[in-house]
Amino acid sequence: MKFAFLIFKYFPYGGVQRDMLRIARDCVALGHEVTIFTGEWRGEQPSGIHIRLLKARGWLNHHRHTSLIRQMQQAIVQGQFDRIVGFNRMPGLDVYFAADPCYAERMSREPWYKKLSGRYRFFSAMEQAVFGPRAGTQILLLNQHDQAIFQRWYGTDQARFHLIPPNIPLQRFADLPARDQRAYVRQAFALPEDAIILLTVGSAFLRKGVDRAINALSSLPETLKQRCWLIAVGEFESSSNMQAYAAERGVADRCIEAGGRPDIPALMLGCDVLIHAARSELAGIVIIEAMTAGLPQLVTSVCGYASYVAAAGAGEVLPEPFDQAVMNRTLQTMLTSLPQQRWGQQARAYVAQLAAKQVSAPEARIIEAASTRRPL
Numbered sequence: 212m213k214f215a216f217l218i219f220k221y222f223p224y225g226g227v228q229r230d231m232l233r234i235a236r237d238c239v240a241l242g243h244e245v246t247i248f249t250g251e252w253r254g255e256q257p258s259g260i261h262i263r264l265l266k267a268r269g270w271l272n273h274h275r276h277t278s279l280i281r282q283m284q285q286a287i288v289q290g291q292f293d294r295i296v297g298f299n300r301m302p303g304l305d306v307y308f309a310a311d312p313c314y315a316e317r318m319s320r321e322p323w324y325k326k327l328s329g330r331y332r333f334f335s336a337m338e339q340a341v342f343g344p345r346a347g348t349q350i351l352l353l354n355q356h357d358q359a360i361f362q363r364w365y366g367t368d369q370a371r372f373h374l375i376p377p378n379i380p381l382q383r384f385a386d387l388p389a390r391d392q393r394a395y396v397r398q399a400f401a402l403p404e405d406a407i408i409l410l411t412v413g414s415a416f417l418r419k420g421v422d423r424a425i426n427a428l429s430s431l432p433e434t435l436k437q438r439c440w441l442i443a444v445g446e447f448e449s450s451s452n453m454q455a456y457a458a459e460r461g462v463a464d465r466c467i468e469a470g471g472r473p474d475i476p477a478l479m480l481g482c483d484v485l486i487h488a489a490r491s492e493l494a495g496i497v498i499i500e501a502m503t504a505g506l507p508q509l510v511t512s513v514c515g516y517a518s519y520v521a522a523a524g525a526g527e528v529l530p531e532p533f534d535q536a537v538m539n540r541t542l543q544t545m546l547t548s549l550p551q552q553r554w555g556q557q558a559r560a561y562v563a564q565l566a567a568k569q570v571s572a573p574e575a576r577i578i579e580a581a582s583t584r585r586p587l
Contacts, residue, residue: 212293213244214578217283219267219276219299220251224446224471225414226496227310231298233378234308235260237572241579248286250279273333276301294578297348300337304348305581307341308574312357312493314338315364342367349581351375351574353494354515373577377499377516379566384476384503396481399474400467402440407546409441410482410506412475412497413489416451420488420511423538425453427486429460430539435546439465441486444478446471479504483549488529488538489514501525502562505555509542523561526554 216235221228235245239259246261256262265282267275280301287295287303297304300311314334318326325331341348342365350372352358358372397406409428413419421443428441443453443466457466472478479485485501487510494515501508502519508526510517511533521528527541545551 214238214294214296215287215292216245216247217297218249219279221249221253222446223254227298232257234574237575238578241572241575248283273330294581296578300341302340304341306349306351306578308351310493312491313360313364316360347582349373349577351577357493375573379562379569380500380503381566387476392477392480396478400442407439408482409439410478410485411443412445414445414447416447416453418490420490422456423488423535424486425457425460425462425466426535427539427542428465429462431543441466442469444469444472476504479506482506484509484545487514502558505559507551507554509545523557525558
């Protein structure tokens with residue numbers, strides 16, 4: 212069969228982007244033909260998968276998205292595809308990979324005037340096109356909790372949801388070159404051998420809580436702070452300025468903005484604590500990756516995969532509502548107990564159990580079986 216995958220942009224360090232490429236490769240391995248339609252592709256193009264680049268037009272994001280959707284729909288009609296799979300919300304999808312939280316839920320907490328904008332109307336309409344009762348889209352869901360939220364807002368038929376267990380990236384860590392990863396990380400960033408390294412991974416400065424990690428670092432007692440560095444991996448939005456934020460809190464010399472990097476597994480094996488203090492995170496594949504590496508974690512409970520950290524005893528989960536003072540104290544306690552072998556051992560044992568139950572290519576098989584009764 213011929214599958215069309217639709218995503219607004221691809222860059223190699225985004226969580227949903229990596230999931231998309233993994234699922235596309237699974238579909239090809241099952242004998243299907245996959246074409247990815249996108250407005251931007253950064254990084255190496257995969258073999259065995261067709262990439263179609265489209266030109267987004269418009270001044271504002273939602274105008275560019277509208278332009279891309281229109282072009283994608285035209286290309287799909289011409290290509291006669293058997294399945295249409297979306298990684299952003301839009302009309303006409305057979306299957307949607309739900310990587311983002313409910314927009315209606317989030318906007319319900321915003322001031323009323325934000326709902327007067329064209330941006331609000333666009334994103335609301337796109338969410339309705341996927342989750343509304345008239346849509347036929349099958350939904351690949353990463354978090355059971357969010358199903359109830361979508362159903363509360365849209366009355367979505369329960370049969371359309373398919374809960375997907377986290378992908379355990381054992382091979383991604385097994386393929387690493389044989390070397391001392393702790394020494395590699397400290398040499399790569401010119402840090403002392405005894406440096407305590409905190410790691411954040413995510414390309415949204417505020418949403419992923421990188422600012423919260425900087426706040427916690429700046430709050431440490433001076434003797435402990437002088438042994439700590441924060442490495443922030445991600446391609447932050449242009450509106451953020453990590454170094455300026457860190458400078459305001461007196462820790463600019465201890466914060467490293469590393470950009471997007473291909474060596475995340477090595478960093479996870481070589482750092483001391485992953486901080487993922489996200490404000491919003493439907494799942495958080497970085498959490499599963501850190502557990503696979505045996506890297507202790509400090510995460511917020513809003514993250515969909517935070518429950519795995521708690522179940523495994525792989526670190527600390529911060530309760531809601533978020534309290535920066537609680538995070539500061541928790542980080543200090545974690546750092547003063549390093550090296551904490553128990554967290555890493557429990558994390559590895561837990562993901563090994565999950566991997567033993569893992570079904571091969573679950574998303575690809577759902578796509579195969581999906582109905583083609585497309586939403587209006």
